[in-house]
Amino acid sequence: MREEAPRTVTAICRALEEQIGHGLLAPGSKLPAERKLSELFDTTRITLREALGQLEAQGLIYREERRGWFVSPPRVAYNPLVRSHFHAMVGEQGRVPATDVLSARLQPASADICDVLGLPALSRVIQIRRARRIDGRLVLYVEHYLNPAYFPGILDFDLTRSLTELYASEYGIHYGRVRFDMVPTALQPEAAAALRVAAGSPALRITRINRDQHGRIIDCDLEFWRHDAIHVQVEVPEG
Known part of the structure; x- marks a missing residue:
């Protein structure tokens, strides 16, 4: 299970990057709840959050306290x-x-x-x-x-x-x-x-x-x- 986690993180990042890059997830739009994303990618919340954290570090998404995750607008x-x-x-x-x-x-x-x-x-x-x-x-x-x-x-x-x-x-x-x-x-x-x-x-x-x-x-x-x-x-x- 642990060996699969890095590949799962990479797969989640690539999938969300593609959705954002093609405009399917528009700037400023809210991502689905973490529970739904975990179900979509068939993974744990821990693995999902690692992927979301990597995308946040790249500036592709951002989190607001008590509101969830959003697609970052253009800089x-x-x-x-x-x-x-x-x-x-x-x-x-x-x-x-x-x-x-x-x-x-x-x-x-x-x-x-x-x-x-x-x-x-x-x-x-x-x-x-x-x-x-x-x-x-x-x-x-x-x-x-x-x-x-x-x-x-x-x-x-x-x-x-x-x-x-x-x-x-x-x-x-x-x-x-x-x-x-x-x-x-x-x-x-x-x-x-x-x-x-x-x-x-x-x-x-x-x-x-x-x-x-x-x-x-x-x-x-x-x-x-x-x-x-x-x-x-x-x-x-x-x-």
């Missing part, structure tokens, strides 16, 4: 060299963006945030926590940390909109130089809860440290993307 292209923002990037690719504000407040800055933003000890920082959607699906959890000296009264604005546009229209601040750090990671509980997935699920963490047109560090973003939601695509010009 959006993310080019860190292009001056854009979430709503514009997603909209330009024919998808529908949306933002949920989870919290927004002035709070004591951690030592790490003081260091990143160049704040003195025991400073306060504006923290904005948001969850972002593509075509209704939660794909991104982000924590924004803003130097309050540059953004007085920002908590009174509609924070579901683009901060890039808000900075420009209300404060005359435009992004200048930006530093990106990207690393694969596992979702910590707060980010996982916001995205409605299990803690420890794979993700791409993008840290952005942003300067304005005058070279001042104005904010930093900690982004946690579902690993199957984006692909990083960069084209470097000649010279």
Whole structure:
């Protein structure tokens, strides 16, 4: 029985890959319950879950807590060299963006945030926590940390909109130089809860440290993307 399991896992993966590849299982559609899939492939739930886990790691399917398994939609292209923002990037690719504000407040800055933003000890920082959607699906959890000296009264604005546009229209601040750090990671509980997935699920963490047109560090973003939601695509010009 144990010797058969790897072959069964491979067979299940191939069958579901073919169904997805031919469009029989459409992007965003829900897979049958694990019990029904186990019966279909005449295997145990343990073997089935191993196959589903492999497909999840490839980004072909995803699981939502208490809802089941779904076929992953196409990824959006993310080019860190292009001056854009979430709503514009997603909209330009024919998808529908949306933002949920989870919290927004002035709070004591951690030592790490003081260091990143160049704040003195025991400073306060504006923290904005948001969850972002593509075509209704939660794909991104982000924590924004803003130097309050540059953004007085920002908590009174509609924070579901683009901060890039808000900075420009209300404060005359435009992004200048930006530093990106990207690393694969596992979702910590707060980010996982916001995205409605299990803690420890794979993700791409993008840290952005942003300067304005005058070279001042104005904010930093900690982004946690579902690993199957984006692909990083960069084209470097000649010279």
